[in-house]
Amino acid sequence: MSFQNRMAVVTGAGSGIGRAVALMMAARGASVAVMDVDEATAMETAQLVNTAGGRAAGYRVDVSRAGELDDAVTAAVRNLGPLEIMVNNAGVLDGYFNVDEMDEDVWRRVIDIDLTGVFLGCKRALKEMLPRARGRIVNMASVAGLNGTGGGAAYIAAKHGVVGLTRQMAVVYSARGITFNCVCPGPVLTGLRQHSQQILGPGVPDMSNRGVAVSEDQIRALIPAGTRGSVDDVASAVCFLASDEAGYITGHSLVVDGGWRAK
Numbered sequence: 706m707s708f709q710n711r712m713a714v715v716t717g718a719g720s721g722i723g724r725a726v727a728l729m730m731a732a733r734g735a736s737v738a739v740m741d742v743d744e745a746t747a748m749e750t751a752q753l754v755n756t757a758g759g760r761a762a763g764y765r766v767d768v769s770r771a772g773e774l775d776d777a778v779t780a781a782v783r784n785l786g787p788l789e790i791m792v793n794n795a796g797v798l799d800g801y802f803n804v805d806e807m808d809e810d811v812w813r814r815v816i817d818i819d820l821t822g823v824f825l826g827c828k829r830a831l832k833e834m835l836p837r838a839r840g841r842i843v844n845m846a847s848v849a850g851l852n853g854t855g856g857g858a859a860y861i862a863a864k865h866g867v868v869g870l871t872r873q874m875a876v877v878y879s880a881r882g883i884t885f886n887c888v889c890p891g892p893v894l895t896g897l898r899q900h901s902q903q904i905l906g907p908g909v910p911d912m913s914n915r916g917v918a919v920s921e922d923q924i925r926a927l928i929p930a931g932t933r934g935s936v937d938d939v940a941s942a943v944c945f946l947a948s949d950e951a952g953y954i955t956g957h958s959l960v961v962d963g964g965w966r967a968k
């Protein structure tokens with residue numbers, strides 16, 4: 706699987722799964738535009754790629770703001786080359802609120818980042834990809850995009866939305882040289898709870914112990930493989946869907962969950 710001479714944009718690449726995707730794609734030859742709302746971590750990922758002999762640039766972008774995405778993608782194309790791969794990975798948890806407990810503001814912010822952010826990323830990528838009739842779009846959903854568990858109401862609704870949006874785009878655009886897929890990870894140890902807490906601010910409860918997959922005992926009971934996935938497990942799936950080898954796969958939701966959904 707080679708990404709030689711390909712430019713990839715990866716959002717939410719300042720940490721966790723997005724950083725692993727950026728490093729893995731760069732190791733396979735891609736130039737990577739590392740985008741994150743946390744500028745310092747975006748720059749850190751870009752530096753890691755460059756130190757390892759790859760090519761990357763970091764950009765501060767809030768994916769829920771069309772103008773910021775537009776400017777950053779424009780700069781990335783100018784600096785790194787034509788956009789071949791778009792990975793819409795940035796996301797936040799929602800405090801695991803059920804509907805009766807959730808503030809409208811929290812609902813809107815989570816939908817804005819997790820669903821509208823993916824829509825805006827796809828829209829901006831299509832502006833580059835449709836005229837060239839080539840490209841790969843990989844969106845980060847979740848098992849929570851397929852089942853009614855794994856997050857609160859807003860997170861689950863947003864991730865189901867990502868799966869639906871990806872399918873709709875696959876139906877409409879797949880004849881035009883672009884593929885659209887999602888990855889649906891199960892539990893992976895990252896800073897997601899902590900980062901979501903910081904991004905959403907006061908008004909969401911302490912997330913560190915909420916949810917169905919917090920303790921190792923819960924993981925063993927929930928996941929047939931008995932362990933969490935790693936960021937590289939998820940990055941491998943993203944790389945596959947972004948590769949030439951996956952050219953006839955479109956509209957698919959690739960579950961990477963240690964068997965959780967098989968139950």
Ligand code: NAD
Nearest residue numbers: 717719720721722742767768795796847892893895897900
């Ligand atoms: P993470 O917190 O380590 O990474 C998410 C990154 O997205 C952070 O660097 C954060 O700063 C960035 N981000 C958040 N809001 C943003 C915004 N508005 N604009 C730009 N960047 C923003 O968490 P992660 O686990 O690596 O999450 C990556 C993706 O994987 C998310 O979409 C998440 O929903 C999904 N996911 C994670 C898990 C898991 O168990 N960790 C499971 C299923 C799906």
